[in-house]
Amino acid sequence: MSKRRFAFPYLIWMTIFIVVPLFLIFFYAFTDNASGKTLFTLEHVKAIFQPLYLKVIGRSFYMSLIATLVCFVMGYPAAMILASKDFSQKNTMLILIVLPMWMNFLLRTYSWLSLLENEGLINRFLVSIGLGQVQLMYNNFAVILGMVYNFLPFMILPIYSVLVKIDKSVVEAAKDLGANGARVFLRIIFPLSMPGVVSGITMTFMPALSTFVISRLLSGGKITLIGNIIEQQFTITGDWGLGSALSLLLMVLIFISMIFINKYGDESVGAGGLL
Amino acid sequence: MGKKIIELKNIYKRFGDFTAIDGINLYINEGEFLTLLGPSGCGKTTTLRIIGGFEQPDEGDVLFEGVRINDVPAHKRPLNTVFQKYALFPHLTVGENVAFGPTIRKISPDIIQKDVKKYLEIVNLEGYEDRDVSTLSGGQQQRVAIARALINKPRVLLLDEPLGALDLKLRKDMQDELKTMHKDVGITFVYVTHDQEEALTLSDTVVVMNNGRILQIGTPVDIYNEPNNAFVAYFIGESNIIHNSIMVKDKLVNIDGVDFNCVDTGFGQNTPVDVVVRPEDVVLVPADKADLKGIVTLVTFKGVHYEIWVEGPTFEWKVHSTLPQTVGDELGITVDPYNIHVMKHEPLEIPSEETAVEV
Ligand SMILES: Nc1ncnc2c1ncn2[C@@H]1O[C@H](COP(=O)(O)OP(=O)(O)O)[C@@H](O)[C@H]1O
Ligand SMILES: [Mg+2]
Numbered sequence: 279m280s281k282r283r284f285a286f287p288y289l290i291w292m293t294i295f296i297v298v299p300l301f302l303i304f305f306y307a308f309t310d311n312a313s314g315k316t317l318f319t320l321e322h323v324k325a326i327f328q329p330l331y332l333k334v335i336g337r338s339f340y341m342s343l344i345a346t347l348v349c350f351v352m353g354y355p356a357a358m359i360l361a362s363k364d365f366s367q368k369n370t371m372l373i374l375i376v377l378p379m380w381m382n383f384l385l386r387t388y389s390w391l392s393l394l395e396n397e398g399l400i401n402r403f404l405v406s407i408g409l410g411q412v413q414l415m416y417n418n419f420a421v422i423l424g425m426v427y428n429f430l431p432f433m434i435l436p437i438y439s440v441l442v443k444i445d446k447s448v449v450e451a452a453k454d455l456g457a458n459g460a461r462v463f464l465r466i467i468f469p470l471s472m473p474g475v476v477s478g479i480t481m482t483f484m485p486a487l488s489t490f491v492i493s494r495l496l497s498g499g500k501i502t503l504i505g506n507i508i509e510q511q512f513t514i515t516g517d518w519g520l521g522s523a524l525s526l527l528l529m530v531l532i533f534i535s536m537i538f539i540n541k542y543g544d545e546s547v548g549a550g551g552l553l
Numbered sequence: 554m555g556k557k558i559i560e561l562k563n564i565y566k567r568f569g570d571f572t573a574i575d576g577i578n579l580y581i582n583e584g585e586f587l588t589l590l591g592p593s594g595c596g597k598t599t600t601l602r603i604i605g606g607f608e609q610p611d612e613g614d615v616l617f618e619g620v621r622i623n624d625v626p627a628h629k630r631p632l633n634t635v636f637q638k639y640a641l642f643p644h645l646t647v648g649e650n651v652a653f654g655p656t657i658r659k660i661s662p663d664i665i666q667k668d669v670k671k672y673l674e675i676v677n678l679e680g681y682e683d684r685d686v687s688t689l690s691g692g693q694q695q696r697v698a699i700a701r702a703l704i705n706k707p708r709v710l711l712l713d714e715p716l717g718a719l720d721l722k723l724r725k726d727m728q729d730e731l732k733t734m735h736k737d738v739g740i741t742f743v744y745v746t747h748d749q750e751e752a753l754t755l756s757d758t759v760v761v762m763n764n765g766r767i768l769q770i771g772t773p774v775d776i777y778n779e780p781n782n783a784f785v786a787y788f789i790g791e792s793n794i795i796h797n798s799i800m801v802k803d804k805l806v807n808i809d810g811v812d813f814n815c816v817d818t819g820f821g822q823n824t825p826v827d828v829v830v831r832p833e834d835v836v837l838v839p840a841d842k843a844d845l846k847g848i849v850t851l852v853t854f855k856g857v858h859y860e861i862w863v864e865g866p867t868f869e870w871k872v873h874s875t876l877p878q879t880v881g882d883e884l885g886i887t888v889d890p891y892n893i894h895v896m897k898h899e900p901l902e903i904p905s906e907e908t909a910v911e912v
Contacts, residue, residue: 447640450607453627454634455654455705465653469644 306522322523331507331524335531338504341418342486345425346433349482350475352426353433357474360434361441372438375431387424387495394420394496416498424492425482432481440474441467476543483539484532504528557619558583558709558741559604564613566599566765573599574610575765581709581743582758586735588744590752591762592788597745598637600762601711604743606630617708633702637713639694641686647673647697648682654705672700675734692723699734709741716751728754749789753777761785782896786829793835795868796898798828806895809865811845813888817895825898832873834892837863843885849878 310319359365360372378386393399394414401411414420444467452462490505499506504524511521559581566574574596581587589597602608603615606627614621622630633654642650648669655665673679676696686694695715702710715731716724732755735742746752752759753773761769761776761784769776769785780786783794799807800820806813808828820826840846847863847870854860854877861872863884870886878884 445638445640447636447638448642450627451634451636451640451642451701452653453607454605454632454636455701456628456657457653458626458628461657465657466642 303522303525306518307526310519319519322519323526325520326523326527331504334502334507335504335527337501338487339531341422341501341503342425342483342489345422345429345486346479346483348422348426349430349433350479353430353478354437354475357434357437357441360438375434379431383428384491384495386428387492390420390424390427390496391415394423415496416500418497418501420496421493421501421503424496425486425489428492429482429486432485433478436477436481437471437474440471444470472543476539479539480536483535487532487535488528556583557581558617559743560614560616560619561600561604562614562616564600564603564610564615566596566603566608566610573765574603577613577765577767579760579767579770581741583708584739584741585757586732586742586744586755587758587760588746588752588756589760589762590746590749590788593747595762596765597747597762598713599765601634601713601743601745604709605632605634605711631708632711633705633707633709634711635695635698635702635713635715637715637717639698641694641697641701643686645686646682647678647684647686647689650686650697651701651704653701658705668704669700672704675703675737676700677730691718692727695719695727699731703734703738703740707740709743711743711745713745714747715744717746724751731755753789761788763788780829780894780896782899783827783829786894786896791832791871791873793830793832793868793870795828795830797867798826798895800824800826800895804890806893808888808893809845809868809870809886811866813845813893814890815893815895816891817893820895820897827896827898829894829896830870830888830892832860832871833858834888835863835870835872836887836889837861837872837874837876837878838885838887840883840885843887845886846883847886849880849882849884852878852880 307322308318308320309316310321311317356375360368365371391398395401396411396413396415398414400414405411448470449462449466452466457465488505490503490509493501493503493506508521508524508528511517511524557580561577561579564574564577565572577596577600589600591597599608603610606622606625610623615623617625617630642653645653651669651672652665655668660668669682670679673681676699678693678696678700681689681693681697686697689697695718699712699715712731716727719727728751731742731744735755744752744755753776756773759769759771759773759776760767763784769781771779776785776789780789780792783796786792786794795808798809800817800823801807801812802822803818803820804815806815806817806826806828808830845865847865849861850864850869851862852859855873858873858875859877861874861878863870863872863886865886872886
């Protein structure tokens with residue numbers, strides 16, 4: 279009884295912040311009240327299968343995959359360095375990684391503007407040393423850079439927290455059985471870090487796939503991602519039905535990706551099991 | 554048994570200001586079962602890790618068949634270790650764990666499969682290949698760790714308190730199995746334990762350590778019967794250690810205020826010494842038959858024998874006897890000369906109970 283009573287606030291919380299919005303999304307995606315009455319319709323769902331939207335979804339996947347990959351390639355070694363016991367600057371480093379997350383997301387992204395702009399800091403520096411101006415913004419590069427910058431900590435931290443927990447004696451056992459550094463990594467450390475890798479990938483890929491702020495600011499609106507389209511439906515065209523249907527599609531795609539990532543991670547861990 | 558397979562020469566190891574290994578010299582003969590025995594924190598694990606290549610000595614040399622191997626990394630040493638907490642690979646099955654070493658050495662899969670089967674049989678785990686290691690009991694995990702090491706046919710197997718986490722019954726069974734395995738596979742075993750009984754049961758050679766030093770090296774019988782200082786006597790089995798004894802002259806020692814004949818010589822005259830007498834070597838006789846008399850203060854039945862405490866003039870004697878006594882009786886205390894062990898007097902650093910009986 280008392281346990282149930284304690285669960286009550288969470289039930290309210292879940293209802294308000296998860297169930298109600300989800301219900302509304304479903305509601306708007308499958309209804310139409312153009313005629314004044316609210317009627318069930320599949321029009322919005324059909325509308326999302328336009329070549330334009332599919333292309334945007336493809337682009338969103340492509341760019342967030344690249345951003346996730348870059349985060350992984352940069353984040354894994356960083357996590358390993360942080361987790362190594364000889365690394366004396368560990369706490370300083372951790373704070374430096376977490377620090378940007380205390381700043382407002384928009385602010386952080388705007389700050390890149392002042393760096394990357396044609397008249398920005400980097401270009402001014404390049405010009406001053408006689409190298410001439412380079413186009414740094416308004417392209418895929420800038421958007422991916424923005425994603426990597428914003429989401430890298432979400433890759434590093436989960437991997438780090440799994441790596442530090444790996445039992446040192448297991449690593450020593452592998453060496454004892456004849457494995458050199460590379461083999462110890464490939465056969466022991468990496469497989470054992472898979473749960474961290476999976477959550478790192480999840481935590482970078484999901485927000486990268488649905489972002490609209492990064493793409494709008496750093497591409498100056500030139501590169502449209504699925505997040506931007508959804509945002510437009512709600513703020514500009516006012517087509518809540520289409521916006522909701524697109525959101526649903528995005529949710530389904532994320533859900534499928536998660537199943538895929540978890541299954542793949544599971545296999546490489548062997549019988550270890552996560553999820 | 555024959556030639557030296559491993560030799561430690563003047564090894565020192567410090568962690569910061571703390572000297573964990575304080576000048577160790579030791580050789581291990583091929584094929585023998587050698588045990589490092591001592592209380593928790595005396596440097597047993599560190600010594601083993603230095604042999605295994607997981608720790609570098611600050612001074613001194615580690616020799617393998619006469620060749621210095623200080624600079625040979627752990628993965629290239631022809632030794633394998635059974636770690637204190639097994640250290641099985643949690644993401645691999647039992648079979649994959651055991652196959653780890655041969656796989657690294659690129660042995661063909663057919664042979665590996667046969668070997669895995671064979672070594673799982675040796676440790677009584679036939680048919681466990683596909684089991685998840687986390688589903689195994691402590692004793693089973695221990696066996697997997699042993700099979701995983703033995704399959705590599707190491708020249709030397711290092712075992713760090715491998716039975717420490719097991720319950721008493723299982724520990725006894727595993728002791729027997731280890732002993733049999735040692736005979737069957739013919740590999741040199743270097744074993745670490747803080748359990749003196751285990752050390753005496755299993756070993757050909759026992760090395761008693763304390764505070765990073767070796768106190769005595771010998772066969773279990775030597776160590777038990779001829780402890781060469783009070784710590785060894787204290788640590789190995791139960792003892793009466795009488796510190797205020799005086800060597801009157803050769804073959805005569807004053808214990809608890811009374812002169813006893815003994816067999817020891819060379820301590821000089823009227824020298825303070827430590828005397829060790831095992832409880833089972835104390836013989837209780839009627840009071841008028843002995844010079845040293847005491848009052849029985851406590852009698853406890855211990856299964857095989859009675860443990861009897863007798864209050865002498867300056868010392869409380871612990872006696873093991875198959876005959877009970879009555880509390881309050883006055884009795885005579887006698888000891889045969891060859892059961893009196895006289896040793897140089899030294900301030901005794903007896904570890905507190907909890908470190909001595911670490912689990
Ligand atoms: N890596 C280390 N850093 C600091 N002190 C250590 C380290 N390893 C061991 N010691 C210390 O060295 C002493 C001996 O340790 P150890 O060899 O593990 O003892 P034992 O195995 O006999 O219990 C202990 O006091 C322990 O605290
Ligand atoms: Mg130890």
